[in-house]
Amino acid sequence: MRTCSLFLILCLGVSTLLAQDYQKTSSGVKTSQGGIDLELQFITPSVVRVVKAPQGHVYTKESVSVIAKPQKVNFQTTAKDYQIILSSGSIKVCVNTQTGAITYQTSKGEILLTEKETGPKFIDFNDAGVKTYTAYQPFLLDKEEGIYGLGQLQNGKMIQRNMTKNLIQGNVEDVSPFFQSTKGYGLFWDNYSPTLFTDNESETSFRSEVADCIDYYFMYGANADGVIAQMRYLTGEVPMFPLWTYGFWQSKERYKSQEETVGVVKKYRELGVPLDGIIQDWQYWGNNYLWNAMEFKNPSFSDPQRMINEVHNMNAHMVISIWSSFGPMTKPYKEMDKRGMLFNISTWPQSGLETWPPEMDYPSGVRVYDAYNPEARNIYWKYLNEGIFQKGMDGWWMDSTEPDHLDWKPEDMDTKTFLGSFRKVRNIYPLMTVGGVYTHQRAVSNDKRVFILTRSGFVGQQRYGANVWTGDVASTWESLRNQIPAGLNFSLCGMPHWNSDIGGFFAGHYNKSWNDGSGSKNPMFQELYVRWLQFGAFTPMMRSHGTDVPREIYNFGVKGEPVYDAIEKMIKLRYSLLPYIYSTSWDVTNNQSTFMRALVMDFVDDKKVWDINDQYMFGKSLLVAPIVHPQYTPEKAVKVSEEEGWNRDSAKKVGNNTLTNFAETKTTKIYLPAGAVWYDFWTNQKQVGGQEITKETSLDAIPLFVKAGSIIPMGPDVQYATEKSWDQLELRVYTGADGSFTLYEDEFDNYNYEKGAYIEIPMKWHDSGRKLTIGDTKGSYPGMLKNRTFKVVLQDGKQKIVHYNGKKVTVSF
The missing domain is CATH 3.20.20.80 (Glycosidases)
Incomplete structure (x- = not known):
């Protein structure tokens, strides 16, 4: 917890401030304009804190989200033409001393974000006997600019524009007053009261019910990963989860x-x-x-x-x-x-x-x-x-x-x-x-x-070993569709661990009567459950949960039947990917990366992906395209709230008396982002990015693509995560571009990694030379493997066995 006070700045007694009328501080400047005291503080060269309050208002602001200690930032301050300009080398911050509005620019002078000149506003407010304010601050965004974040909403939207949303915590919606832009910046409104977020043609604004001051952080990261890195610096890094x-x-x-x-x-x-x-x-x-x-x-x-x-x-x-x-x-x-x-x-x-x-x-x-x-x-x-x-x-x-x-x-x-x-x-x-x-x-x-699984989250919670789930969502196709952008926007706030109830929570409408177990044999629920499970396999926690309909695999049939086999196949694929997932977890902890990556994170230059809300990257190699519409059964629109869901006697029932052939082949449309070559995970068929394709689908396979240049370690067939050591991994190399991957291992369930007890095995694919280099093992931990065998497999089927003793080795094809 960090405490910062903003004190009275004496008015100079003139109606219009000249540019030189400000006070330079060790971290920024203080000034007053139009009855508002303003302080700018550099936290890092790329992060600025802005604090505003009615002139003369003395208060103490304690942040529970922000834990970062400000760095010593070298910045230049100039005064010119009614502007105070602060330059850190990474960004420029310009204060208009006639209006008080702040403009944020890149170091090259490109405008990133501007405050609207009509703001801010403070309205006296009596908060349970305490004199305070309701606070409002508007900004101006470019018309075509995409913004993401605000927490986990159930609106089905990827881009969070053209909307009004009251940000208050709820069962199925977790809110954080933060957004980041396709222009490479983020804004965290550091306020904890119910806050109205508005975005329309005239402004983008925050209005909080209770505020001793306006307190927000502007950060420039150049891209989504950079913004997330700045946000985690401010609010806390992510610890490693157990394997x-x-x-x-x-x-x-x-x-x-x-x-x-x-x-x-x-x-x-x-x-x-x-x-x-x-x-x-x-x-x-x-x-x-x-x-x-x-x-x-x-x-x-x-x-x-x-x-x-x-x-x-x-x-x-x-x-x-x-x-x-x-x-x-x-x-x-x-x-x-x-x-x-x-x-x-x-x-x-x-x-x-x-x-x-x-x-x-x-x-x-x-x-x-x-x-x-x-x-x-x-x-x-x-x-x-x-x-x-x-x-x-x-x-x-x-x-x-x-x-x-x-x-x-x-x-x-x-x-x-x-x-x-x-x-x-x-x-x-x-x-x-x-x-x-x-x-x-x-x-x-x-x-x-x-390890904490929790129903609600707020920025900063990523530092507490918490995986947030989406609450008591309904078992409907619409709800499944909503979960994908909900998880992606939540992740874009800097909180990487997220999941949802596989199959949805309230599923009573699939039962003929309450709790007789028939829902798990209802083909309408079976199809929804399988598709939700396939999506869940590519989230940071794969967790089956719900009420009304039993979810254990044996309730859906027996081995050899299509639904059972589809469920088992996806669970086993999840386990095969554990070396990839756990190494991605280290990338999240060590390099501020993200598990579920909205396509805009990796392909921002392809504007077609900005608003895609049903595809994403899982780690930096796998393109996931869940099936979010029924292909074998009809979709019945059922609205279920938390209150209605518990009223099992009056639950709306949906039946399916038609025969369903889950063995049929279907098709779906998928967009492959431009700027990359893609391989079908199941068939290794090659596709060029920047186009929509028609993909054949079956009940037992999620559309899944691998980016060229990827190296994906595949683990052994196991019954639980640590059953077998990773001494005989298969390294799948997808040619067509240079690539790299770092395999990470530690003791899997303690904090010794914080003391350096872990190893990294760097791998690089040189495409023109068709060579895979497995570098020297970095680090050590008790019980680590000294020798191991890798089976290197190219997507065209060529393969070689490599014996590795921790020393650099190169494999040529």
Whole structure:
């Protein structure tokens, strides 16, 4: 947390400021104009902080997102023609002293972004008895400029233009007041209250309900990766996740006994289908009055230590559901209640009885805890540690981290928190509660990397070992289509770990009656599930989850049947790609890269990709084009909200009484970005970029292409991520361009890599010489392989065996 104060700048007593009327500081300048105090601060040569407040207003601004310490930046300041110009060598910042508007330029003078001259505006506001302001700042964007970000929205849009959106955390939408542009810059509006984002023909603006000041960061990265690097410098770098988190995960709402939970893992092992994780959802604590007790009080979980041990003995990992609220009979509730650390907003579950709709004559008494309070976070961890972590739990499913806020009333926002009103800090609740668990676990253990699956996120959360999922989305094709741009825009905010419930959460409309299990045999759901699973295989976490319809592979049939085989094939492909995925994870941590890459990140010069919302790069080599429209069954439009989804008795039903032949071949249209040559992953057929092609499809294969110049390591056939060492990898080389790849390995689940315990094996393909060079191994770690064999395979079928002992070797074709 960083504190910065902006103090009164004396007015010079004239209506129009001359350019020389400013104060130079060690990091920028201060000036006043039109009743507004302004301070510019260079954080890095490419990042500028802008702080504005009503003239003479004295305040303290504490940032919880920004943790970077400003660098010592050499910059030049000149005053000319009613302008103050600051030049860092990377960017120029020009302040118009007649209007106060700021213009940002490249070092060559190309305009990147301009504030609109009519802004900013401060409106007096009484926030729960505290004098403050509502703050507004408009900007001017180019008409054809594409912008991305704002968090995870469900609007299906890739480019976030021509819209008005109230940014407030919710179940299926996670918001961050940040966007980046196709012009290579980003803007982070450092405010945590509900904020109205507007983009129309006249302006692009932020208007926050509560603001002691306007506080935003302009950053120039030249491209999307550069902007993300600047954003992570400001708000935190990404730690390495354990290798097992990138395997396949099975979950449902909910396994009702420890025998059922363990039984799922056993069944996967019996079937020979790879699995790395099982997730235990709610009610292992007992009833709603014991909500989130962080203890196993449900008689069906009478021996939790044995349950965890049995899962571990099958070489699987376990994650468990924890919430941001507590029932009145729990120990955390009682301790926090005495200390005034619980809110009085309505939250889930509202009734003490497990019925729908809630029976309000029997209120649950469940209350959200004040995660803004460091002492409350200490208490939260104390019970989590004693009740669950010490038993060997591997990770946390932090649900309702928005948190759930039901039956919203205006006065709810007046609720006092440790950091001010709930209104003032509403949007950073997930950052605070997730950060609390991460920080505390790291303080007590370096042997187990923190892994948190959570429903909400805010910029900065990437530093806390958190993978955000999209909440309780509906099991519909429209919802599947929305997930792709949601994940891409979330990633473009600098938060690389993201996933969604494979198959969608609410699926009751596919059942003939509630919970009879028939939905998994409904061809309409089967097709949707397979296509969602194929998409999920190319996200940072491949996790099957939902309610109403069972999701375990054995519910969809048996081996030899098309749906079962399609599911198994994609799970196994995921495991084959683990060396590629884990090396990409290191690229994310070490080089500020991104897993799910919007096409604009790598092909910004091809304007046709700017608004493509159903294709993306997974890592820097694989072009993924999920099938997002049904090809074998009809699409029935079903709208399901979170409230309607739980009302199983009145769920709209969709049936499919027609015969479905999943063996038929279909087709789909795919655009291959210009500037590259592409190979079909399945057939190795070569295609030139810059064109739309018609691709034959089948139920069991997602359209997948590899960029020429790629080197993709393929791993062994395994049942879990660490079953076999990577001593006999297949290196697939796709010719047609020069390329490189760095294979990364470490101990897979501790923090020793932070001390240098890891290796990198650099690989380079020289296309004209048709040579692959595997360089000297860099680094070491205990137990590392000293010798290994690579099978190098070109896409045309040519292959060679290479024996590698850590020393440079060149393979010629």
